[in-house]
Amino acid sequence: MEISGAEIVIRCLHEENVKFVFGYPGGAVLNIYDAIFTQDKFKHILVRHEQAAVHAADAYARATGDVGVALVTSGPGATNAITGIATAYMDSIPLVVISGQVPTPAIGLDAFQEVDMIGITRPCVKHNFLVKDIKDIATTMKKAFFIAATGRPGPVVVDIPKDITAQLANFEYPKSVELRSYTPILKGHSGQIKKAIKLMLDAKRPMIYAGGGVVLGDASGELIKIAQRLGFPVTNTLMGLGGYPATDKQFVGMLGMHGTLEANMAMQDCDVLVAIGARFDDRVIGNPEHFFNKNRTIIHIDVDPSSISKRVKVDVPIVGHVQSVLTEMNELLDAETRAPDAVALKAWWTQIEEWRGRNCLSYNRNSEIIKPQYVIEKLWEVTKGDAYVTSDVGQHQMWAAQYYKFDKPRRWINSGGLGTMGVGLPYAMGVQFADPTAQVACVTGEGSIQMNIQELSTCKQFHLPIKVILLNNRYLGMVRQWQQFFYENRYSESYMDSLPDFVKLAESYGHVGMNIEKPGDVEGALTEAFNLKDRFVFMNFLTDQNENVFPMVPNGKGLSEIILAEEL
């Protein structure tokens, strides 16, 4: 039986077991929306801005590992989605974004609400497709999901002209697709893996540096196994947090610009570095020349060959899926008669403990004003370390990363690569849909939250019991911090004036609002909020305006040139 192109799109989503589609209607997708009206296999979540639709789908993918799906109309709907797509692209998140397009005969004629979506998204997608024939919808959708989820994951855009969704055709969903030009390598080279194991066993000052790839590749279990059998210190990037349990004693904290002293010093001083699903970002290794002042042997496991030796030349590249490579490494170690050098490791740990003893994350606990770090520590306690924490971008993001100890992967949901302010609330929505009974906290700033504040309405419509933890410092704090350090306190346009009354704002949507102004009230308020299990609670914490994020490796400096709070 022939069905419409729009129905074919919906059937494809059913075949892919999609549970949620985040979207916003408009002319070019009216046919698809009409087909959505008569189906109930997935739920459509109407957001209040297309950017939020993509962010929510992105967070759904981050929390579950499944492909997130967003649906937007042509023209302005499509352009509104761009920031969301670019955000997902930078963090390698699997997404399928379906955009409506003007009818095929109108393409190129500056038609109403026409924008070249393929051209505009090309630099920020893993791949994109323009569907020009109804017969291609099913295979294109199959390819889109396949490409998004495999290899190094990423967003895929499927642009569908309106006339195509109105035409009729038979539907048949391909069981599988093969692309001769796309065959991600999963298994690592055995010779290279053996070489790596030998280096690891010979190491005197080993270090494991694990990134987002461990989370994306669901290889946390394998990482824990190998790290613990070898007794090596482990650091995580901002994107890797939760990939290794933060409360484990082998964990030395996050590394990089706002990483711990012990993680950065160990990264600089190690003799064998095992990089696992991490991409040597500029916020992680600081000044590359300084990084190479010390000699070390680098082993790098990554599914994307282009991540290897991009910024840092490595000695033992291993291209493959983290899970497969780490499993093979663990098997080799099962059969191995040699053990790591216990004497050397002991000395190395003594050195690391000395760094750790500096207590680089200490802050003034006797302050009369609420310290943002304190709020996060209490958030961790009140949620028993088991919440999903989404974050916006700024100082509050760094404090959440430093002070919430993530023991499980996929619990820390933030924008690392693009650093997109405004993701926090839509991210919390995506996560809450993925896990309706979970505790979901959105740590945000008064600048960031206003970039997608319209989503308070979506949260109302779908009764999402999210807890917003607003660390309100009345500043674009991260900008102010840089202006303080590098622009002699010239706070150019970084003050957030004319803020709304957040409590009233929340209440106007039917949510619960709370102002918290004293340190003594922090814990009680958090407990009260999380006890309101079925309510959305907006918590406005008035925090210390002048607090800065430490430690800090200033731009252009090396990892061991890290500045601690106590040194200022």
Add this chain to the structure above:
Amino acid sequence: MKHIISILMENEAGALSRVAGLFSARAYNIESLTVAPTEDATLSRMTIVTSGSDEVIEQIIKQLNKLIDVVKVLDLNDGRFIERELMLVKVKATGPFRDEMKRMCDIFRGRIIDVADGSYTIELTGSGSKLDAFLEALDNAAILETVRTGASGIGRGDRILKL
């Protein structure tokens, strides 16, 4: 160093712009780029002449391989290869130039493919540097117009880029 990179890619709308976009987005050099379908109509073959340090060339190859439409990539400079480019040059052929141009064309084994009262059009194939040498050998004042295809390259002997 200069490299000639051969690419087999899906013969699909948009594939060319993905490659061109990659080069501009990542600030890689393109000296020339040629593309045309192959004997297998589903595939196009592109030749890109670029330059960069070994690290940059390694990234270029990796990034090209990452494009979904790209099926195979070969850095011709990794082995022995032949490079050819076609150039058409329109030159003045008046007075003393008329003999001079004919002579230069013969020396460089070009062909005169169009003759007019005041001009010749010369066709010349060879490596990029041979074409450069020809232009340098001509009196600048004699050159009316040039058009070059950009380099094509192919491996020598049994070095074959095919599916």
